[in-house]
Amino acid sequence: MRVLITGAAGFLGSHLCDRFIKDGHAVIGMDNFITGRPENLAHLAGNPNFSFIRHDVSDFIFVPEEVDGVLHFASPASPNEKSPYGYMNLPIQTMKAGALGTHNTLGVARANNARFLLASTSEIYGDPEVHRQNEAYWGHVNPIGKRSVYDEAKRLLRGALRLSQRQREYRAFSMISTPSFTSISLSIRNQARSFILSGFPGSSESARR
Ligand SMILES: NC(=O)c1ccc[n+]([C@@H]2O[C@H](COP(=O)([O-])OP(=O)(O)OC[C@H]3O[C@@H](n4cnc5c(N)ncnc54)[C@H](O)[C@@H]3O)[C@@H](O)[C@H]2O)c1
Secondary structure (H helix, E strand, O other): OEEEEEOOOOHHHHHHHHHHHHOOOEEEEEEOOOOOOHHHHHHHOOOOOEEEEEOOOOOOOOOOOOOOEEEEOOOOOEOOOOOOOEHHHOHHHHHHHHHHHHHHHHHHHHHHOOEEEEEOOHHHHEOOOOOOOOOOOOOEOOOOOOOHHHHHHHHHHHHHHHHHHHOOOOOEEEEOOOOOHHHHHHHHHHHHHHHHHOOOOOOOOOOOO
């Protein structure tokens, strides 16, 4: 199986690359290094199962090979207002990675009839009055607040994903992080892997559509 992972040079993306490669799959990593680091992928250089495309997901995405899964993780993600890498200091880039990046990566999934997974966030619920939040809760959001560049982009992408699910165009899934930061990497790696792998030969789920 071959997967496209956007945000591959970031914290979660680089661990996902490792996990898929460790399981014997081929990975195409994509990143523009706006917040990620090439060092996170340096150990994969020369690995025949890994290739890398330096690209901004806000622009049309061309992938030279067929892919079976698309994992869209590219987005500035740090809420640290003081950091130059925090999304509040990268507002336009953050909105574009969420909105246009999702549109473009969904396009890759559609063209390949691939499974699609995106990283959402509990921030889509804003300042929630309900804990833990589930799909029945609509949130308590401030669409013009400081964090809105991130929250609203993620809300838009979840809406786009739900639309594509309704239209049955893709077998798609969004994932919200676990509350425990220490468990997030392991949890996401496992969830992402099992979602993308399920529905493929030898797995417990049925066909992709
Ligand atoms: N880490 C968390 O606790 C957490 C929680 C909730 C959601 N998420 C989501 O998970 C994803 C990854 O988060 P992370 O913590 O690994 O962040 P990160 O900053 O370490 O990684 C994000 C990667 O995306 C890349 N990127 C950003 N914009 C891009 C663009 N336009 N084109 C190509 N690459 C681009 C960055 O260079 C970086 O390598 C994000 O979508 C984030 O919103 C993370």
